[in-house]
Amino acid sequence: MASPSRRLQTKPVITCLKSVLLTYTFVFWVSGIVLLAVGIWGRVGLAVYFSLLDEKATNVPFVLVGAGTVVVLLGTFGCFATCRGSTWMLKLYAMLLSLIFLIVLVAAIVGFVFRHEIKTSFESNLELALKDYNATANPHSEAVDTIQRTLHCCGVQNYSDWEKTEYFSQKGIPSSCCKNQNDCSEQDLKDPNKAQLKVFVNGCFFLVTSTMESKMSVVAGISFGIACFQLIGIILSCCLSRYITNNQYEMV
Numbered sequence: 001m002a003s004p005s006r007r008l009q010t011k012p013v014i015t016c017l018k019s020v021l022l023t024y025t026f027v028f029w030v031s032g033i034v035l036l037a038v039g040i041w042g043r044v045g046l047a048v049y050f051s052l053l054d055e056k057a058t059n060v061p062f063v064l065v066g067a068g069t070v071v072v073l074l075g076t077f078g079c080f081a082t083c084r085g086s087t088w089m090l091k092l093y094a095m096l097l098s099l100i101f102l103i104v105l106v107a108a109i110v111g112f113v114f115r116h117e118i119k120t121s122f123e124s125n126l127e128l129a130l131k132d133y134n135a136t137a138n139p140h141s142e143a144v145d146t147i148q149r150t151l152h153c154c155g156v157q158n159y160s161d162w163e164k165t166e167y168f169s170q171k172g173i174p175s176s177c178c179k180n181q182n183d184c185s186e187q188d189l190k191d192p193n194k195a196q197l198k199v200f201v202n203g204c205f206f207l208v209t210s211t212m213e214s215k216m217s218v219v220a221g222i223s224f225g226i227a228c229f230q231l232i233g234i235i236l237s238c239c240l241s242r243y244i245t246n247n248q249y250e251m252v
């Protein structure tokens with residue numbers, strides 16, 4: 001049986017670790033809420049862009065929502081395990097954090113490795129959307145119009161890409177390319193020389209992909225930060241579990 005002074009030294013350490021782990025778990029829980037919000041925003045606000053990507057890429061918002069839900073549930077479990085001071089719960093919490101740590105790392109690596117395939121997929125789908133453009137309720141046609149209006153661009157590489165489409169032979173360049181809707185007649189849009197002065201000349205592919213590439217380092221940094229943050233939780237959970245176990249042995 002350990003001396004009373006030894007037990008008195010251990011209890012403050014356990015209390016301190018519990019406080020730190022509870023703070024960590026709360027921040028972890030909040031990060032789950034953020035993931036949920038980002039996933040929902042991506043599904044609603046970026047649906048236009050995802051519609052022109054590969055079918056697998058359209059699942060990204062759902063993955064974020066699922067990951068956010070798991071983090072929220074795991075954070076709740078972590079709070080409960082910390083408050084109870086249960087060693088097996090703390091060990092399970094550490095194991096689950098380790099699993100998420102590996103998943104985040106793999107996802108970040110896969111996203112970085114296949115970023116060029118995502119660009120290629122977007123370019124081919126955008127070209128196909130231009131070829132089949134009909135200015136009706138077609139989802140891809142609506143996506144093209146939204147991207148051109150929002151990013152102030154026209155076509156894939158430049159506005160002349162529209163000259164190769166069937167739509168151009170009928171109605172010219174779509175009005176979504178116009179700089180000023182009030183000064184952009186159908187006759188102007190049917191004449192490439194006049195259209196050059198009326199529409200955005202830069203293509204959409206470069207604008208979208210350059211934005212994606214500029215954000216890639218930010219996404220990679222955030223992923224690495226989340227992974228390192230989970231390592232802190234793993235270490236705290238293991239340390240708390242160990243101290244609680246030692247304290248129980250000392251009391252025997």
